[in-house]
Amino acid sequence: MKDTPKIELIKQILEESGEKTFRLAQIRKQIYQSSAASFDKMTDISLGLRQKLSSKIPNLLSLTVATTTNNTNTQKILFLTANKHPVETVFMDYNGHTTICISTHSGCPLGCEFCATGKMPSSKSLNVDEITDQILHFVKLGKRPDNIVIMGMGEPLINPDIFNVLDVLTSKDYFGYGQRHISISTVGIVPNLIKLNKTYPQINLAFSMHSPFDEEREKLMPINKAYPLDDVFSALNKHVKLNKRKIFVSYIMLKNVNDSDSHANEIARLINKQGDSKYLFHVNLIKFHKYEQSIFTPSDNEKIRRFSIMLKRLGINNTIRKDFGEEIKGACGQLAGSK
Ligand code: SF4
Structure with a gap:
């Protein structure tokens, strides 16, 4: 490495x-x-x-802390790189069980329509130090997190250094985390999902779906043009067969956009097609955090509840995520603009 x-x-x-x-x-x-x-x-x-x-080397860390925001179980830090690019990180502590949500980019070039990070004026891929120093900051405070989730700003699997980052996280010479303590959220970058299956099969995955229809998903998430849903599910299915652990399918509920009965039916059809592995696909229904300039609004709570019941009837395991910490662990694009 x-x-x-x-x-x-x-x-x-x-x-x-x-x-x-x-x-x-x-x-x-x-x-x-x-x-x-x-x-x-x-x-x-x-x-x-x-x-x-x-x-x-006067500073061990490549990042400086700009602001810190504390909530009951979470601490959100806005770091700045040496070139003053903002990087957001969240540390969560639930009864002594700690998880850190880290970013791989400042901003994100993929420009998903609903995402505050994707709307930032510029984007930059962070290097290995800038990504892993988000964790090192807490190690130096004597608070080594138990779990790492790579779901902050940016799509991890387009960062050119992402596999070096995974080497640093897992190497006994560095942080020494077990693969099962690491989770990655992706919009479905198929070539790197296939590489991940070969090199890090035990890492946990979350897939940001947000629409089960290719045509609609292309409008919400332009990357879908390159990697349509069937190709992504095929790569995810291989991963789930290798590690036999749940894949979380993140679904941000957007009012009158992706919250209809036909959406629930199509999600069920896509997952039920996955054969024996279908029970390991777990849908997380996430309330949208509205931010300034957003053209989207969150689905009503009652609508989300009905959507969840319908998915259950169709045989799809799902959970409504309400808590901020749970939501940011659920999908990229939930961090920027959240309080
Ligand atoms: S949702 Fe994820 S991939 Fe899409 S723009 Fe936001 S951070 Fe990037």
Whole structure:
């Protein structure tokens, strides 16, 4: 695997200083697996080396905190990259069980019609440090999250570094997370779903569907032109057969757009086509968070309830997600603009 940019720089400094090779592993462990927030705190390395590293790399993190918003069980942080691109992260704590929702982009180039992130004026793919430092921020506070969900700003599977990020999350030399503690939400980027099936089959998936009709979905989510629903379901079905765990199908309920009986019928038809795996597709019905400039409004609660009952009658497991933390874990595009 490729080292992170941060570790590459440290490697270079160690080589220039004539340090023994084992030092790198020692420092990498201190950075990714301890709460030591600066080189000064890494007392198992010599004072001279600590001072040299501190002067060349004054900040261990590539992100700075711009604002923090606390709710009952959630903390939302707006980070800024070195170039001042905004990056949103949410840390959730439910009775000591912690999950972090991280972003892979600042903004998102896919431009889904209902999505606040997709409407941001510019977008940038974050690099490996900018993505994993969202987690490192909490590790340094002594709050290593139990689970990682990659569902914040941006579509993870179009980030060119996403597989390096997964290497860093799972490598014992870095964070050392088990695959089953990681979840990715995707709009269905088929080639990378196929690659994920081969390289990280145990990672949990959520699929952002939002319409069961290709023609309508293309209007809501232009990426559907490249990857229509049948192709996406075929890749998802392979994943579910490999890891035998639920795939969450996210469905943001938009009033008079995708909340009719015919939508429920078509969702059921698509999922019931998945054969033995169909019971592992679980639909999450998510209330839309209206933001300024949005042309969409949320479906009424009663409509959502009826939609859910209809899906159940058609044999489709589903849940209405009400809680903010649950919603942002459910689909990308629910983070930007949420309070
Ligand atoms: S819904 Fe997801 S993929 Fe679509 S624009 Fe928003 S962040 Fe990007």
